[in-house]
Each structure stands twice: as C-alpha cells, then as structure tokens.
Amino acid sequence: MISNNAIAKHGVLTCFFILLFVDMATAQMAMISAAERKVTSLNGYWDVIIDPTGIGDWRQVWLEHKPEKKSDFFEYSFQGGPQLKVPGDFNSQKPELTYFEGTVWYKKQFNYEPKKGKRLFIYFGAVNYRTDVFLNGKKIGSHEGGFTPFQFEISAPVKAGLNTIIVKVNNTRYQNGIPGKGYDWLNYGGITRDVNLIETNNTYIDDYSIQLKKGSLNTVLGWVQLNGERPRQNISINIPELNLSYHAKTNDEGIAKVEFSSAFKLWSPSSPKLYRLIIESETDTVADDIGFRSIEVKGSKIMLNGKPVFLKAVNIHEENPYKAARARNKEDALLLLNAAKKLGCNMVRLAHYPHNENMVKEAEKMGLMVWSEIPVYQHIEFADTVVTQKMERMMEEMIKRDKNRCGVIIWSLSNETYPSAPNRNNALIALTKKCRNVDSTRLITHVINSQQYENNTFDVWDTLGRYADIVSINEYVGWYTPWQGLPANTKWKLICPEKPVFISEFGGEALYGSNNGPTDEAAYWTEAYQAKIYTSQVAMFGTVPNLCGVCPWLLFDYRSLGRMHPVYQKGYNRKGLLSEKGEKKKAWYMMKEYYSKK
C-alpha cells in the first residue's frame, strides 16, 4: 500500500509507477488447477551456478556477459558448470550441497512463438525459500515462501524464438521468515516442485470455488473468477455423471456466483467419491475432480457428512525416507500415504507446511482426510508487519491452491508459537478471521504446546483456542516430560471446555533395532522405551475431555540436523513409528492396534 503522506510527498503519478513496479516485482498468486491446463513443462536438467557467497548479485549473472574484446573475461558462466534436476531439492543432488544454505542460480532456455490473443505465464509449484526470476536478462519478479505455488505473466517480455529464464534461489533462513530461523526439519532448498509455461487465451479462468455450502449435504455454493479483457462472459459448470449443467454470467469483475443442488454421492474415507467437473467460459475450459462432503463442529464433536468422526491421524513431513530427499512426485506421495493407510489412519497432518499437490490429491483419492498447515512455526516475529503480511499471503496461497480439495478438512495456521511473543495473539487472531473470510467451509486450528502439566493435570489456558474450531495440543509426556502420576488418572482443565480436543503430536524417539539398553532409560533410544510411551499415551487418551482425534509424531524417521547423537540419531529425528528404511518399530504395532479398535 502507498501511504497518503507518500502521495503528498511524491505526487500521485510517481506513486502509481511505484505501485506498478511493486506489483510487477511481486509474484502473482498461481492460477488454479495449473497442472490441468495446456502446459509446456520446463522440468528436467537446468544449468546452475552454485553461489555460496552470494556474489552472483554483484556479478549480475542474469546478464550472462560474454567476452567481446580479447582482454575481456567474466568469472562466472552457466556453460560448463553443473546441472540440477528440476523439480527437486538441491541438497540431495550433490554431496557439496548436502548442508548448503545460500544461493543457487538456475538457467533454462525455451522456444516460444507469441500468438495474437494469447497470454503466457511461468508457473512454479514451489521454490524454497526466496526466489528472483529473470527473463532474457531482465528481472520479472520475486517470491518469498518455500511451499506454495506462484506465477508471473510473461506475455509482454517473452520474445519470438529462444528465451532464457534465470532463477535465483536462496534457502537461507531468516529471523523474519515464515518459518523463522529455527525449525526441526532439513532446510531443503531449490526449485522443489514443477515449473510450467502456461499459455491461455486473453481471458482465462483464474480461480473458482466449488464445494458444498457449510452445513449442506446437497447444495454447492461457490464462484468462478475470470481474468482478462473480457470479464463478462457466459460460463457453465458441467458434471456429466450427474447430467448436471449449471449456467451463469460473470460480471464486470469477471466473477459469477455459483449455486446448484444435486443428490451427490458424498465423499468420505470409506467412499472417496470424486466427480469429473468441467468449467467452461467462452474463452477457457478447466477440468477438475471434485468431491462433496460436509465438515463441521457440533458441540464437542467433529461431524463429517453429519456423523461424528474420530480423526485417526499421523504426522508426515514432505520427505521420501528412502531417497532422503524432498518428496515431490506421485510415487513419493503414494509411498507416504500408503504407509499412513497401513497404520489404519483416516487423516494425515501434512506438517509443517503445505505439501506438494500430489500429496493432497492422492490422499483425497485414497479417502484420507488432510490437515494442511502454513509454517508459522515456534519463533515468529509477529510484531513485524512484514511478517504478518507474509503469513497472510502464505495462507491465501495455500487456500487458493487447495480450496476445492474436499479431502482437506482443516487449515492449521500455526504450530507451537510462543504466547509471550509480542503481538502473537493479535496477529494470529487476525489471521484466523481472514482465513474464515477466505474459506468458511473448513475447520481452523492453531497447534499449542503452552499448557501447564503439574500434579498429573494439564491446564490448557492458551486463549488462541477461543478462536479455533478445535483445540489442538502437542504434548510429549513420557519423552520430554516424565509422567507425574498414572496416565489413566490424568486430569484436564480446558480454557474452552466445550470444544473438540485433538492431540496433534505425541511420542518419543527410538532407533529401530535398538533393544539392548535398559528399557527404562531414555538415553538408549530403545524401541521398548518408545513403546512404553505409547502404552501410557493410549491410557491417557481415555481421560481427555472431548477427544476428537490423535496424531502421533510421526510416521517415518526424518532428517533434522539438530538431532546430533552420533550413535542413535545421526542427523535424524527418530520419533518415527517407522525407520527411514520403513522398518516397523514396536510402537507402530501399538498405534495400529489402537486405531483398529476405534
């Protein structure tokens, strides 16, 4: 926003150009269903320059200067250097990049023939963490955030013939980042998801929301948003299987309200029904597989399609344990999700950031409900307005991409933030309200771990719970905190005694196969010690008022460089129910049995 005193000082015209520049510099929110469109993939090997000191900015590597005079030389080149696969984190592609936090410059060329009446976009599924994009030596914009899609329109700057895209990626952690500097997973950097060129007509379908109205089992309430020079168009929404065709007209802003009813076969974990749905305007067509379900809270229960549901969940990081790399494709998603299914889950908590679309779409097809979360993790600079704007942007990018995924039932807007952090409550309460404005159909939660645990009593006092639909609690009694009495005698004091309570993390560490040390001592990472935690936790679950679900931390052992014990951890967080080789620990069998009885 340009302030009034700036206008007074610089004049309206100057401010207009500043706004234009700012708008051009910031990436656009990605168009919806990007993968379903006519795309030219830029995936594959990209030439790279690894730039540990960040000097590439000073050298202006995006200009790709070449020697002209005999005395010329330039101390960089994309030719003759290494290549990296896109999509893919760079840490797992080269030994020298394993712990790399810094800048890598990526280069790709493509041929294009501009056509009258067509527009061209470059779409990034995700890049961690800061991105600057250059086309043919000119900067076209930047994006911050490692786990949500973004795009740039390049209709004007793209030229006929050969074009060169250069992408500066920097995965340095920042105090005012989202997440901040401290987190318990490997900071995989790079162009970690797909890169596509998307060509559209002058006016295209940029966004739509097609889901059941809150509390309804048969009526869709949504909208369609066009983008382009012909905002007023006839549109139709077709579901061939239901012989349903709904027609509407978009207004001067390109928006059409959508409302239609049908006897939908509802989506559920036991029957994950999806309908092929085609949205047509006069200049664009987009198809999607849409499910219809209702999710809401009634008293202390979560109701799915009007019936109480117990969330048998598990935490998952976006890491293929066998590849020790960022999970990114359908094969990786199926590996992780099938393991959750085998455990007996009906929901996955995609911790602690929006995962790639394969995870969300495949979960929906398999009948796994999804908890999606933005990385507002622990220490966040809530008093910095730049940070609160970043949080809001990330939330909007997450919701824009997945709001039509009926499998997603919960938006989680924070994890273990500090109640004492300046402006934390105001910022998160404001974010919650904005989230509800953007999407009123799903449940919203904040994960807390501020509860007191004394005299075998949990005192859940965090006021954030008042603004969430469910109270989500991380607790590690039996691992980080010893039990203070019999788990089955645990007492609870809840600030919101009427709301559903979800145990969003619990557990402890064990090295698979470590069965030699004393089983009552944590420092040997034995499976028996971990299993004892689970036995006690299950006993405690019976004392939790309004328990609506549980979610062990976590499915697989995963990489986290702060986990440094040279014998038991070796850079892995060992709270997995499965080792990074997929070996089932004793605790896995306990959760399997607990879920089988639910």
Ligand code: GCU
């Ligand atoms: C926290 C946090 C996780 C972390 C876990 C642990 O609850 O949410 O991200 O990995 O504890 O300590 O293992």
